[in-house]
Structures are given as structure tokens and as C-alpha cells.
Amino acid sequence: MLVASSAFAQIPGTNGNGAAPAQPAPPTDPLGRETPAGMVAGFIGAAAEQNYEKAAQYLDLSQEKSAWGPSVAQQLQRILDRGGVVFSRLRLSDDPAGDQDDGLAPDQEKFGLVRTDHGSVDLLAHRVENKDGVKIWLVSPRTVADLPDLSRTVVSSWVDKLLPYALRDEYRLAGVPIGHWLAVVVLAFLSYAVVWLITGALWWVLFRFRDRGDSRIRRVLEASAMPIRLFLAAWMLRVAMILAGVAIVARQHMNSVTEVLGWLALSWIVWRIVDALAAFAIDRMTLRGRLSMLSAVNFIRRAVKFALIAFALIAGLNSLGYNVTAGLAALGIGGIAIALGAQKTIEHLVGSLTLVTDQPMRVGDFCKFGETMGTIEDIGMRSTRIRTLDRTVVTVPNGQLAAVQIENYSRRDKFWFHPVLDLRYETTPAQIRALTASIRQLLLDHPKVDNDPARVRFIALGAISLRVEIFSYVHATSMDEFLEVQEELFLRIMELVDEAGSGFAFPSQTIYVTRDKGVAVPKSADAVDVAQPPESDHGSSYSAAAAAAADRV
Structure with a gap:
């Protein structure tokens, strides 16, 4: 118990909710002078409001004991109006420590320059600690000391020389x-x-x-x-x-x-x-x-x-x-939450990369994937649009499209011509030999049919027909061209079947009707001897009667 008490004594106390007491937030500067960009923006904003007492709080007047702050701030604005340049927000640092790679001291920052007849003079800011212990940026004492000399070198601007007094001093918009x-x-x-x-x-x-x-x-x-x-x-x-x-x-x-x-x-x-x-x-x-x-x-x-x-x-x-x-x-x-919420989008983007790199299809190809068949119209970053045979547009996410089997009909170099002929059973072997030879010669003579292979074979004795297989490929650039060649070949094959004296079989049944001769019953020798009567004049008539009886049996 003593050990436990000493251990708990080392744990910080908690508030009434059981949580550790909240640490006080670090003090901040109400004027936004914690960064060089904030200092410049604050001074420009105060000058636009013509609030020079506030603008003076952005100047370090520690070495100007007799200077009146609002007058110095107004003097800096006049210098900037007539020839000074203040850097843009892209160039000014938003880091409280400033830009550490500008070649200046760690607590100094360049925020603009003034062009004079003797060259340009840099406008500097430096970082100090205010009475609240907050480090802030102020216009450096060196720049403040140069303001009187700079004000004597600048002259009236072209705009002030050309504008009348009313447009130059009386009427203002947004402090300008x-x-x-x-x-x-x-x-x-x-x-x-x-x-x-x-x-x-x-x-x-x-x-x-x-x-x-x-x-x-x-x-x-x-x-x-x-x-x-x-x-x-x-x-x-x-x-x-x-x-x-x-x-x-x-x-x-x-x-x-x-x-x-x-x-x-x-x-x-x-x-x-x-x-x-x-x-x-x-x-x-x-x-x-x-x-x-x-x-x-x-x-x-x-x-x-x-x-x-x-x-x-x-x-x-x-x-x-x-x-x-x-x-x-x-x-x-919040990257984890965003990643979880956008995992489908990332999946579709990865699917897009897969489709682009592997190129299983391209725009204009006629493809089949799953139960859908159509022409590829567009492959986007998230989905692919397909124009179906019904002229509808199907949009498929690329993540799903990359995971299914794609059959690309536009990539085939030739078309498969593979019919199977069902001939009647009355076709003789000689007729089959002549028919297969004539069909094979038809394939070899056709300019669109590939000769390797141009195979025609009698392959099976089917249940209702004699089956002849044709195996060949047709050179065609489109489905329309292939269908035209296929039609021509089918018509010529029908003519060859007719010339061979055969025909195509129909699904049918053949019933054969015949007379059953019955079953022969064997007879013993004794029965044969008893059945034979002695020879007499009536033997012939008896034998005829016995034969008739046997026929009836």
C-alpha cells in the first residue's frame, strides 16, 4: 500500500472529468506581428485605415526616443508610395522564425526596398520579445533611422503630379x-x-x-x-x-x-x-x-x-x-479518414493506370466484358464509357473494368469459319469422300480463306446425322466483310452438297416394320417316331395336314 501510494503520488492530478488539466495556450500577439508576412500586412492595413498610431506599433522606435511614432509611420508610407517596394505574400515568410536561408542574421528579415538615385536601400525587420514574452517582428531600428534621409531622396510620383487635388487627397477608397x-x-x-x-x-x-x-x-x-x-x-x-x-x-x-x-x-x-x-x-x-x-x-x-x-x-x-x-x-x-473514404476513387485511378499501361482495349474497339458488349467511346480517369448495341451508353468504373475478363473483337487478325454439316444417313461413303474433297478445294481456291489450315473432315456418326467439320480462318478487316465471305461460302457449300447427291439431316426418327419368324421348338426322337405314321395310301394327306398344323403353331 505504501508503494502504491508513492507511485500514485507521481501521477499528475486530474480534473473533475478524469482528464488531465488543460495546458494554458501560449500567448499570441493581437496585432499579428508573429511572422514577417503578418507584420507587413498589419502595417499596410493600418496605413489604409490612416490609423498611424496603430501603424507605429509595427516600428521599433527603441532608439528613436524623441520620435513621434505616428509621424514616423506616415513618413514610411510616403516613402513606400513614391519609390518603395514591399515584397508580396509569396516572398514574405509565414514562419515565425523567418527565412533562415536569406543570408541575413537569424533575427533579421528583408521585407522590401527603396530605389534612390544612389541605388536601392533594403528595408529590414528584426525579431524582438515584447513585454508579454511573445516574440514579434518589427521594422528594424536601422531602417527607421534611414527614413529621414530616404524621404529627402524621393520626389513626387508621376501620378501625384498629374492628378488634381480632389482626386489625389480628398476622395479615398479602401484607404487609397x-x-x-x-x-x-x-x-x-x-x-x-x-x-x-x-x-x-x-x-x-x-x-x-x-x-x-x-x-x-x-x-x-x-x-x-x-x-x-x-x-x-x-x-x-x-x-x-x-x-x-x-x-x-x-x-x-x-x-x-x-x-x-x-x-x-x-x-x-x-x-x-x-x-x-x-x-x-x-x-x-x-x-x-x-x-x-x-x-x-x-x-x-x-x-x-x-x-x-x-x-x-x-x-x-x-x-x-x-x-x-x-x-x-x-x-x-485526417489522411487516414480521407484514404478510407476515397479508397474507391483510388481503386478507379489505379484501374485507369492499368488500362492505359496494359492497353487491353482502346477507343473505338468493340469489346465484351461480362454481359455487356459494345464500342469503347472514352477511357477517362475514373470510368470508361461504352456504346452498346442498343445504342445506349454504359459507364463502368475503371476499377471494376480492370478486374473482369475483356474480350476485344477488334484485335483479332482473322475470323474463325467453323461450321459443322449434318448430312443424311442415306449418304454413301463415296459421296462423303467426294463432298469433303470438293469443299476442301473450295476453301483452297477462295482468296479470303487462309490455306493453313483449310481442314474438312468426317468426324462423327451422330444420333440423327453424319457429321462433317469445316475448320478454317477468313482474312477480313471488319465483321461486315467476314459476314459477306461467310455467306458466299455457305451458299457454295449448299450447292456442293446438292451436287454430291446428299442432303442435310433433319431432327427425325425412322421406324422399321418387319415380320418376326418366331422361335423354333426342338423335338425329341421318340416324338418324331410317333408322329410318323406307317406308309400307306393316306401318308401324303397326313403329312400335308401335319405341315399345316406346324405352320399354325
């Missing part, structure tokens, strides 16, 4: 002057127009010196012209907004939009290229007669598109600020 949003719209149209002119000129020059009609390069460029221009215009707009001096808040909002457009355009380009290359590959394989690879090309195209959609979705969500990494981690935690 209306005039700057109008400038963004104008720059977007100009960027697309410039890109359209440049790409049009380049393609005109390319096709002029390399005019090969329907070449691969021409087909790919024509298919992806629109997404290429959209991709280049999105990135040109980002550069134009910096050069024109659009407000940093508007640029940060538009950076997310241009990044999403860029990823969508890039995915669109790859999508068009995959379609163009797949169409080119299908044309080449069709010309070379390699029809068995068409299903593989279609499957690879769909698989690439599926991966492309997933990639574009993840990149777009990340550009909009959603933490995709945390979502993927959550999927990893």
Missing part, C-alpha cells in the same frame, strides 16, 4: 485616393495594349521567316496567345505601378490580384500547350497507325490537367492570403 485607382485602371489597359503589340510583332516576324503552315510552334503559340498576353500584362502592370508611384496600399491590393491572374494565366498557358501537344501527338500516331497509344495520350493529358488545376488552386489561395500549408497539414492529420 480615387485618382490612384483610376491610374491603376489606365495602367492595366496600357500594359495589355503594349504586350499585345509586342507579342503580335514578334509572332509576325517569327511566322514570316518560318512559315510552315501547320507547324507545332505555330499551333502552340496560336493556342496560348491569350494567356501569354495576360501573364505578361499582369507582371508589366506591377512594374508600371511602381514606376508611376501608385500608393503602396493600392499596390499591395493589386499585387494579390496580379499574382492570382499570373498563376491563372500560367496555368492557362500550360493547359493550352498540353492540348496542342496532345492534338499533335494524336495526329502523328493516327498517321503512323499507332492507334493503341491514343488512350494513353488522352489519359496523360487529363492527368496533367488535373494536377494543373490543383497547383493553380493552391497558388491562388496562397496569393489571396490563405494559409494553404496549414490546410495541407490538417489533411495530413
Whole structure:
């Protein structure tokens, strides 16, 4: 009991429900400064609200004792508006420790730069511990100290010079002057127009010196012209907004939009290229007669598109600020449940890979599997569509299709001609010999019948007929052609049977009627002696009577 008491004394106490007491959650920063990306987003948001007291809390003013925080924050915004660049969310780290491979000190992070006449100046953040013991990121004292010199080097932006006062300072939308949003719209149209002119000129020059009609390069460029221009215009707009001096808040909002457009355009380009290359590959394989690879090309195209959609979705969500990494981690935690729920889908995907690699059938083949028979119309990533003889469409999951026996009628090189003739029993052996020889000669003389083998044999004495087997193969490219040759052979065989003096047997019974002669009864010698009377004149008449009696018996 003492040992047990001492052992239980080592176990932590529990609450009233029998569970261990919950550990207190670690303190967090209410301003979201725990990561470099959170620090930049918080400062831009506060600047958009023109809440410079809040924006000052993202600056490390520990070495600027006499500085007034809101004024310094407003000064940083003005510098960023006129020539500063803040990195996008894709480049800023979401890790509380920051990017450890950027060549800076472990507690430092580069979040932007300012272009001046003497070169570019890096904007740095550093990690400190606040009064609550939480490690947060702030604009470093070094960058704060450089702000007065940087403010003297930057000049008014082109947008501010061209806009009237009302559009520049009075009316605002989402913390940005209306005039700057109008400038963004104008720059977007100009960027697309410039890109359209440049790409049009380049393609005109390319096709002029390399005019090969329907070449691969021409087909790919024509298919992806629109997404290429959209991709280049999105990135040109980002550069134009910096050069024109659009407000940093508007640029940060538009950076997310241009990044999403860029990823969508890039995915669109790859999508068009995959379609163009797949169409080119299908044309080449069709010309070379390699029809068995068409299903593989279609499957690879769909698989690439599926991966492309997933990639574009993840990149777009990340550009909009959603933490995709945390979502993927959550999927990893629930991976077992998802795997159990998606096991059928995985089975069908594996079945698709099996059908593509083994190629038991391809699009256009006429097949039979189970009780279903029809023409393969499409082999997808999950299921296969079959057009039946009733002109209905049957959709079969690839996992089931890969597990059943598939009989492919389109893959046979020749058709089996194998009738069995039932001849009448009145047919003589000589007639059978002549008939088999004539049918064999018919097979050998026909141009569509394979000579090896062209076998005709008398095989059985059946219950109602004499059976003759024909075993041969017919060279035909389709079922219609085979049926035509088979019809011709059947008609000629009927003529040969008639010429041989025989005929085809019918299911029948033959009844033979005959007279039974009876059973002979043996007689003893004494009975014969008694039965013979002495010779007399009546002997002849007696013998006749006895014979008549015997006949009656």
C-alpha cells in the first residue's frame, strides 16, 4: 500500500472529468506581428485605415526616443508610395522564425526596398520579445533611422503630379485616393495594349521567316496567345505601378490580384500547350497507325490537367492570403479518414493506370466484358464509357473494368469459319469422300480463306446425322466483310452438297416394320417316331395336314 501510494503520488492530478488539466495556450500577439508576412500586412492595413498610431506599433522606435511614432509611420508610407517596394505574400515568410536561408542574421528579415538615385536601400525587420514574452517582428531600428534621409531622396510620383487635388487627397477608397485607382485602371489597359503589340510583332516576324503552315510552334503559340498576353500584362502592370508611384496600399491590393491572374494565366498557358501537344501527338500516331497509344495520350493529358488545376488552386489561395500549408497539414492529420473514404476513387485511378499501361482495349474497339458488349467511346480517369448495341451508353468504373475478363473483337487478325454439316444417313461413303474433297478445294481456291489450315473432315456418326467439320480462318478487316465471305461460302457449300447427291439431316426418327419368324421348338426322337405314321395310301394327306398344323403353331 505504501508503494502504491508513492507511485500514485507521481501521477499528475486530474480534473473533475478524469482528464488531465488543460495546458494554458501560449500567448499570441493581437496585432499579428508573429511572422514577417503578418507584420507587413498589419502595417499596410493600418496605413489604409490612416490609423498611424496603430501603424507605429509595427516600428521599433527603441532608439528613436524623441520620435513621434505616428509621424514616423506616415513618413514610411510616403516613402513606400513614391519609390518603395514591399515584397508580396509569396516572398514574405509565414514562419515565425523567418527565412533562415536569406543570408541575413537569424533575427533579421528583408521585407522590401527603396530605389534612390544612389541605388536601392533594403528595408529590414528584426525579431524582438515584447513585454508579454511573445516574440514579434518589427521594422528594424536601422531602417527607421534611414527614413529621414530616404524621404529627402524621393520626389513626387508621376501620378501625384498629374492628378488634381480632389482626386489625389480628398476622395479615398479602401484607404487609397480615387485618382490612384483610376491610374491603376489606365495602367492595366496600357500594359495589355503594349504586350499585345509586342507579342503580335514578334509572332509576325517569327511566322514570316518560318512559315510552315501547320507547324507545332505555330499551333502552340496560336493556342496560348491569350494567356501569354495576360501573364505578361499582369507582371508589366506591377512594374508600371511602381514606376508611376501608385500608393503602396493600392499596390499591395493589386499585387494579390496580379499574382492570382499570373498563376491563372500560367496555368492557362500550360493547359493550352498540353492540348496542342496532345492534338499533335494524336495526329502523328493516327498517321503512323499507332492507334493503341491514343488512350494513353488522352489519359496523360487529363492527368496533367488535373494536377494543373490543383497547383493553380493552391497558388491562388496562397496569393489571396490563405494559409494553404496549414490546410495541407490538417489533411495530413485526417489522411487516414480521407484514404478510407476515397479508397474507391483510388481503386478507379489505379484501374485507369492499368488500362492505359496494359492497353487491353482502346477507343473505338468493340469489346465484351461480362454481359455487356459494345464500342469503347472514352477511357477517362475514373470510368470508361461504352456504346452498346442498343445504342445506349454504359459507364463502368475503371476499377471494376480492370478486374473482369475483356474480350476485344477488334484485335483479332482473322475470323474463325467453323461450321459443322449434318448430312443424311442415306449418304454413301463415296459421296462423303467426294463432298469433303470438293469443299476442301473450295476453301483452297477462295482468296479470303487462309490455306493453313483449310481442314474438312468426317468426324462423327451422330444420333440423327453424319457429321462433317469445316475448320478454317477468313482474312477480313471488319465483321461486315467476314459476314459477306461467310455467306458466299455457305451458299457454295449448299450447292456442293446438292451436287454430291446428299442432303442435310433433319431432327427425325425412322421406324422399321418387319415380320418376326418366331422361335423354333426342338423335338425329341421318340416324338418324331410317333408322329410318323406307317406308309400307306393316306401318308401324303397326313403329312400335308401335319405341315399345316406346324405352320399354325
